[in-house]
Amino acid sequence: MEVIRHLFWLLVFPGFLFTVILGLYACWIVRKVTALIHHRIGPPALQPLYDVLKLLGKETLIPEAANKAVFIWAPVVGFASVLLLAILLWAVDFIPARDNGMFLGDVIVAIYLMVIPSLALILGSSASGSPHAAIGTAREMKLVMSYELVLVMAFIVVLIKTATFHGISDSQNDAQLLSLSSIAQYTPALSISGLLAFLAALLCVQAKLGFTPFDIPEAETEIAGGVLIEYSGALLALWKLAQAVMLVAFPLFLVILFMGGIGTGFGSVLLGLGKYVLVLVLLILIKNTNPRMRIDQTVKFFWFYCGPVMAVAIVLAMLGNYYDKWWL
Amino acid sequence: MEKLLLTLIFVPLAAGFVLLFTPAKWKLLHKGCGLVISVFTFLAAVKLFTAGKIVFDQPILDIWQVKLNLLFETNHLNTFILLFAMGFGLLISIYSLKDASAPRQSNFFYGALLLAVGGSAGILLTGHLIFLLIFWEIVTVSLYLLVITGGTECRFAATKSFAMLGASDGALLLGIGMIWVLSSGTFQFTGLGLPTDSALSIVAFLLLMLAAVTKAGAMPLHTWLPTSGECTKASIMAILPAALDKLLGIYLLVIIVKEIFLLQSGPLSFILSVVGAATILFAVLVAMVQHNLKKLLSYQAIAQVGYMVLGIATLTPIGIAGAVFHMLNHATYKCCLFLCGGAVEHVSGTAELDQLGGLGKKMPWTFMAFLVATMSMSGIPLFGGFVSKWMVYQGLVQMESQADPAAGFWPLWLLVAMFGSALTLAASVKILHSIFLSRKPDHLRNVREVSAAMLIPMMILAFLCVFFGVFYRIPLKYFIYPALNIERETAIMGSWNSWLAVIYLLGGVLIALLIVLLSRSLLKQRSVPTWTCGEVQPNDKMIVPGTHFYKTISSLSPFKQLYHLQEKEHFDLYNHGGKIGLLFSGFLKWLHSGLLPVYLVWTAFGLIVILTVLCNIW
Numbered sequence: 001m002e003v004i005r006h007l008f009w010l011l012v013f014p015g016f017l018f019t020v021i022l023g024l025y026a027c028w029i030v031r032k033v034t035a036l037i038h039h040r041i042g043p044p045a046l047q048p049l050y051d052v053l054k055l056l057g058k059e060t061l062i063p064e065a066a067n068k069a070v071f072i073w074a075p076v077v078g079f080a081s082v083l084l085l086a087i088l089l090w091a092v093d094f095i096p097a098r099d100n101g102m103f104l105g106d107v108i109v110a111i112y113l114m115v116i117p118s119l120a121l122i123l124g125s126s127a128s129g130s131p132h133a134a135i136g137t138a139r140e141m142k143l144v145m146s147y148e149l150v151l152v153m154a155f156i157v158v159l160i161k162t163a164t165f166h167g168i169s170d171s172q173n174d175a176q177l178l179s180l181s182s183i184a185q186y187t188p189a190l191s192i193s194g195l196l197a198f199l200a201a202l203l204c205v206q207a208k209l210g211f212t213p214f215d216i217p218e219a220e221t222e223i224a225g226g227v228l229i230e231y232s233g234a235l236l237a238l239w240k241l242a243q244a245v246m247l248v249a250f251p252l253f254l255v256i257l258f259m260g261g262i263g264t265g266f267g268s269v270l271l272g273l274g275k276y277v278l279v280l281v282l283l284i285l286i287k288n289t290n291p292r293m294r295i296d297q298t299v300k301f302f303w304f305y306c307g308p309v310m311a312v313a314i315v316l317a318m319l320g321n322y323y324d325k326w327w328l
Numbered sequence: 329m330e331k332l333l334l335t336l337i338f339v340p341l342a343a344g345f346v347l348l349f350t351p352a353k354w355k356l357l358h359k360g361c362g363l364v365i366s367v368f369t370f371l372a373a374v375k376l377f378t379a380g381k382i383v384f385d386q387p388i389l390d391i392w393q394v395k396l397n398l399l400f401e402t403n404h405l406n407t408f409i410l411l412f413a414m415g416f417g418l419l420i421s422i423y424s425l426k427d428a429s430a431p432r433q434s435n436f437f438y439g440a441l442l443l444a445v446g447g448s449a450g451i452l453l454t455g456h457l458i459f460l461l462i463f464w465e466i467v468t469v470s471l472y473l474l475v476i477t478g479g480t481e482c483r484f485a486a487t488k489s490f491a492m493l494g495a496s497d498g499a500l501l502l503g504i505g506m507i508w509v510l511s512s513g514t515f516q517f518t519g520l521g522l523p524t525d526s527a528l529s530i531v532a533f534l535l536l537m538l539a540a541v542t543k544a545g546a547m548p549l550h551t552w553l554p555t556s557g558e559c560t561k562a563s564i565m566a567i568l569p570a571a572l573d574k575l576l577g578i579y580l581l582v583i584i585v586k587e588i589f590l591l592q593s594g595p596l597s598f599i600l601s602v603v604g605a606a607t608i609l610f611a612v613l614v615a616m617v618q619h620n621l622k623k624l625l626s627y628q629a630i631a632q633v634g635y636m637v638l639g640i641a642t643l644t645p646i647g648i649a650g651a652v653f654h655m656l657n658h659a660t661y662k663c664c665l666f667l668c669g670g671a672v673e674h675v676s677g678t679a680e681l682d683q684l685g686g687l688g689k690k691m692p693w694t695f696m697a698f699l700v701a702t703m704s705m706s707g708i709p710l711f712g713g714f715v716s717k718w719m720v721y722q723g724l725v726q727m728e729s730q731a732d733p734a735a736g737f738w739p740l741w742l743l744v745a746m747f748g749s750a751l752t753l754a755a756s757v758k759i760l761h762s763i764f765l766s767r768k769p770d771h772l773r774n775v776r777e778v779s780a781a782m783l784i785p786m787m788i789l790a791f792l793c794v795f796f797g798v799f800y801r802i803p804l805k806y807f808i809y810p811a812l813n814i815e816r817e818t819a820i821m822g823s824w825n826s827w828l829a830v831i832y833l834l835g836g837v838l839i840a841l842l843i844v845l846l847s848r849s850l851l852k853q854r855s856v857p858t859w860t861c862g863e864v865q866p867n868d869k870m871i872v873p874g875t876h877f878y879k880t881i882s883s884l885s886p887f888k889q890l891y892h893l894q895e896k897e898h899f900d901l902y903n904h905g906g907k908i909g910l911l912f913s914g915f916l917k918w919l920h921s922g923l924l925p926v927y928l929v930w931t932a933f934g935l936i937v938i939l940t941v942l943c944n945i946w
Binding site: 006010015016056058059060061063064067068069070072075076077079081084088104106109113123127128129131134137148155156160163230233235237238296299314318 | 686722739746753766768829841847853854858867871878880
């Protein structure tokens with residue numbers, strides 16, 4: 001029974017089928033809303049799926065200078081890791097809290113799993129041996145470095161807020177602090193520091209997804225696709241699928257961390273989906289109203305502008321914790 | 329069993345000492361001797377690990393209040409570290425068998441190696457502070473001997489390491505003296521538990537801490553590590569600074585915090601936290617801009633010590649357990665990284681990053697081991713380094729419910745630790761790109777994979793990195809928890825179901841492979857030249873070296889000045905110490921003018937001072 005349950009989890013719900021379909025649908029929403037902003041009609045709902053199927057039928061080109069093994073394995077591992085992340089995050093919402101054996105990991109694990117797709121992309125592009133890809137590699141890594149600082153700070157705000165809500169004073173409750181399902185019980189975004197942290201984390205997710213203004217590693221007009229320049233055929237299709245799953249997993253992470261998660265009842269699922277769509281629409285709006293930044297501007301933006309703001313948010317949250325004011 | 333314990337320590341010491349004086353040409357003897365003795369010490373360590381508690385106590389000297397006992401005792405902590413220390417010794421002697429670029433003075437290399445192994449065994453097993461100090465010195469000397477085998481260009485590095493480690497050993501001696509006073513005349517540290525309430529005990533704690541973190545390579549006395557890393561052979565870096573020194577330094581730190589002192593004072597744990605956090609952030613920032621492989625690895629090694637110090641500074645069971653586990657993981661992956669670096673240097677003749685590239689295709693095994701070890705170091709889930717960092721983070725989060733000054737700053741420590749891990753990844757990506765991925769420069773066309781004797785140690789270490797990551801409960805259960813007297817399953821507060829994650833990950837990989845294979849797109853694969861927009865360029869012109877990856881950051885405003893100061897070696901206490909030493913010796917020189925009247929004046933002055941003091945006493 002256990003095996004079948006795990007297989008179902010992996011293949012159907014909330015694993016491969018569910019997440020990929022939802023992700024492709026989210027891709028369509030991104031393109032449709034973008035089109036609406038541009039006063040275009042936009043593609044039909046199945047267009048992202050057609051794109052993937054079309055790519056699967058194409059031949060795969062592999063550069064002569066490439067390290068073939070890494071070049072091929074990178075999208076495979078990238079896809080698998082982001083699928084794992086999605087399952088971990090869905091499990092928080094759909095598994096009753098007492099069934100601890102099913103929990104893959106806590107919030108720190110989730111943050112670290114979120115790095116693996118970027119890492120796979122970096123290794124794959126570096127393995128392709130193209131100078132364009134090498135520049136993309138460097139940019140992707142710098143991008144990771146720049147937003148990781150802010151993401152960790154936002155995570156710390158959430159930790160402090162969770163501690164405040166719990167009223168934790170003894171170490172027995174510490175276990176609750178890191179568990180995603182207990183974090184999902186609260187909505188830090190309703191406090192001042194939590195709202196600041198949410199906005200900053202939203203920008204980090206924007207960068208993680210490679211959306212404008214942070215599409216610097218791909219930058220079609222400068223380095224012709226950068227990290228993805230040498231990818232084609234089925235391998236490119238895998239990257240597209242991985243991006244679709246990311247489009248589910250990363251906003252879901254924000255919903256769990258800042259907006260109280262999704263929950264299990266019918267009403268709360270609807271509400272949860274509403275939260276997810278809200279995050280998605282915010283991402284799309286940022287994407288369509290900003291030009292691409294340069295990498296040095298991005299590093300400065302995250303470290304020297306978002307960083308101090310988040311430091312203020314952390315101090316506010318700690319004050320709130322100290323004086324027991326949840327809205328701080 | 330007691331005999332085994334004694335032979336484990338003194339046979340390598342004696343053999344190492346004898347080997348030093350054999351002719352350099354007897355390479356076969358040196359190699360054979362090194363291998364046989366390291367096999368023996370490893371087996372003996374296994375035996376000691378599985379045996380129960382052994383105590384060997386032999387009074388040697390008993391004059392006035394000073395009692396000198398040759399005291400060795402085993403417990404869970406020291407036998408487990410001993411097991412790994414001897415294991416690393418064995419792997420290095422296997423690796424060096426085929427290492428053609430091994431130093432010409434193989435008598436020095438193997439002699440010092442055995443001295444280091446024996447000395448470490450002595451440090452770990454002894455329960456007496458004076459003997460700890462003696463063995464500690466032996467390891468310091470053996471590092472000097474190992475570094476000096478690199479030839480004339482290594483003399484500076486050898487002297488610098490010896491001076492800095494020697495200074496910290498001086499601090500250790502002073503600290504031990506203070507402990508002797510504080511504990512009213514005992515040198516045995518097991519269960520000593522001195523309170524840290526008086527000024528003397530705080531100073532003693534700080535002195536011992538300085539010795540421990542210097543050996544481990546944390547700030548402020550860290551600069552001996554990159555300096556010796558730059559010119560020393562990689563196998564030497566792999567055994568001493570990367571593996572044994574870390575084990576010993578962190579062992580001493582754990583002993584200080586858990587056995588010798590009862591750490592109640594908040595300021596002390598605050599100082600430890602600052603040392604840890606500063607080490608992580610500063611060293612990893614410097615590591616990012618290095619151009620030499622071994623120097624970069626050395627700076628990363630320094631940064632990782634920060635995690636161990638920070639973990640111990642949390643004073644929570646899980647933080648300390650995480651620190652000890654990170655010490656184990658660190659020794660494993662760092663040793664592996666240096667061995668791989670040695671292999672790269674062996675085949676290409678250089679460790680400069682901008683002259684390498686594309687070696688992953690020709691050296692797949694070295695690449696694989698290196699990749700696994702860097703992933704472990706950067707804290708990627710499913711590798712060992714992740715678990716221990718994760719435990720340290722949990723210790724930091726647990727500080728939330730404590731009420732001392734260090735705990736109040738827990739968000740800062742957590743931020744530095746987690747952000748430092750991203751920067752570590754950045755430095756690792758730079759190495760991976762520059763050496764193994766990217767494009768192969770034309771002069772490396774004939775490179776070949778290294779021999780099996782060099783590959784096997786790397787493979788074993790890489791396997792351990794994965795094993796400690798996936799089945800992390802096993803080392804925790806058998807090594808870490810018993811060593812620190814932590815009850816099982818009580819410490820970890822987070823959840824990380826690593827084996828389930830592996831299954832899901834493999835499932836995901838299978839799905840992805842199925843998609844690719846079913847589409848048959850790979851069957852239609854075609855090999856094409858790199859897309860260069862129609863421009864035809866020679867291969868060497870198309871290489872984008874990893875050394876330029878982080879120019880964006882090193883030319884940003886505050887970092888630019890920081891890197892400038894770093895390049896001028898303003899953060900190197902060795903230089904400042906040297907300047908103070910020169911001033912002092914200049915003063916002495918000035919006093920020794922060679923003029924008899926001046927000497928007479930000084931003598932008269934001294935006489936007056938002594939007389940005044942004596943009169944006052946009477």
